[in-house]
Amino acid sequence: MGLxxxxxxxxxxxxxxxxxxxxxxxxxxxxxxxxxxxxVKVQIVEGRFFDKPKEQERTLKELxxxxxxxxxxRRANYRRELTSVKNLKAFFGNPTLExxxxxxxxxxxxxxxxxxxxxxTINRELATLKKAFNLARREWEWCTDNPVCRVSMEQENNTRxxxxxxDEEQRLLHAATPWLRELMLFALHTGMRQGEILSxxxxxxxxxxxxxxxxxxxxxxxxxxxLNGTVIDLLKQKYALRHPETxxxxxxxxxxxxxxxxxxxxxxxCWTR
Numbered sequence: 001m002g003l004x005x006x007x008x009x010x011x012x013x014x015x016x017x018x019x020x021x022x023x024x025x026x027x028x029x030x031x032x033x034x035x036x037x038x039x040v041k042v043q044i045v046e047g048r049f050f051d052k053p054k055e056q057e058r059t060l061k062e063l064x065x066x067x068x069x070x071x072x073x074r075r076a077n078y079r080r081e082l083t084s085v086k087n088l089k090a091f092f093g094n095p096t097l098e099x100x101x102x103x104x105x106x107x108x109x110x111x112x113x114x115x116x117x118x119x120x121t122i123n124r125e126l127a128t129l130k131k132a133f134n135l136a137r138r139e140w141e142w143c144t145d146n147p148v149c150r151v152s153m154e155q156e157n158n159t160r161x162x163x164x165x166x167d168e169e170q171r172l173l174h175a176a177t178p179w180l181r182e183l184m185l186f187a188l189h190t191g192m193r194q195g196e197i198l199s200x201x202x203x204x205x206x207x208x209x210x211x212x213x214x215x216x217x218x219x220x221x222x223x224x225x226x227l228n229g230t231v232i233d234l235l236k237q238k239y240a241l242r243h244p245e246t247x248x249x250x251x252x253x254x255x256x257x258x259x260x261x262x263x264x265x266x267x268x269x270c271w272t273r
Contacts, residue, residue, distance in 0.1 A: 003033055012037050058142045061094040066140070067132035084128040087112070097136065097143045102150045105129070109154065119154035126153060164188070182234060183250060189231045201247040205235060 003025070004011045010025045010033035025033040064085045072081035091108050092100065105126070112122050130148035137143050164172065169188060173181050186197055196214045204213040210227045227235070238249055 003030070003037060005030075012040060058097050058136070059094050060092050060097060060100055061089065063097060063132050063136055063142065064089060067128075067135060071131070071135060072128075080124065081128055084125040087125055088129055097133075100147055102147050105148060105151045109151075118156075120156045123153050123156060126151065182238070185234060186231060186250075189228055190225050192225060198248075198250055198252075200249045202239070202242065202249060203247060205239075205249060207232060207235060207239075 002013055004013045004022075008028045010027060010030060012021075012023050012025060012033075014021055025036045027033050027036070068082065068085055072078055072085070075081060088108070091111055092104065095104075109122055109126070112125070126148060130146065133143065133146040133148055137146055173184055176184055183194075183197060186192070187194070190197075190212065192200075192212070192214065200212060200214070204215060205211075206213070210232060212225045212227055212231075214223050214225065216222065235249070242249075243251060
């Protein structure tokens with residue numbers, strides 16, 4: 001262990017656990033550098049100079065327990081947070097914060113997928129872990145890194161189709177007014193969106209081929225929908241009573257029809273997909 005002068009600055013040079021260590025004393029004064037070197041010798045003997053990083057001292061269990069008591073307990077979704085913490089502990093165990101790496105977090109995501117968990121649930125659990133690490137880094141000074149920030153969140157697509165039963169369909173149609181019943185019936189048997197039905201024209205209806213054409217769908221594309229007997233019968237009735245001044249199949253009251261204009265946007269939302 002000794003001092004080495006580099007330029008105007010004095011540096012310490014010594015071996016520690018088989019490794020060559022070189023550190024600047026931060027001074028150009030040799031006597032002060034010698035005093036600093038003496039302090040370093042004492043710290044090495046006492047085991048204080050090479051202190052462990054904070055990440056090696058704190059564990060994940062400590063992190064999640066403190067997060068639960070100080071942060072999650074004040075949140076409205078407290079029960080959900082408790083479930084997330086429980087699942088995280090069950091998988092990770094109690095490693096030090098340094099041992100929780102992006103690789104292990106990705107393994108956690110894969111594990112949850114094998115259990116049949118939805119992407120949205122996985123994201124909520126990762127959000128809990130991410131928030132806990134942020135608190136540990138910014139406020140508690142337990143670590144200097146947040147490994148969750150280097151892991152991508154999952155793309156959520158938890159939507160599912162829900163089809164009406166025959167009984168539900170009959171009760172719904174029975175409760176609707178006549179003009180809305182026609183729209184609902186058409187939607188139920190074609191799967192077309194509200195805007196597509198309200199903008200459907202007779203030019204897009206082919207009773208011979210039993211099809212309805214949407215010239216510009218929500219995605220900006222043209223598509224053709226097959227029509228069953230129920231819809232064909234409805235269209236024949238509508239065609240017999242169509243108004244010559246509009247080509248719309250379902251005109252509003254303001255467009256020469258019997259449908260109340262102010263009610264379409266509100267009531268029709270009940271049956272759109």
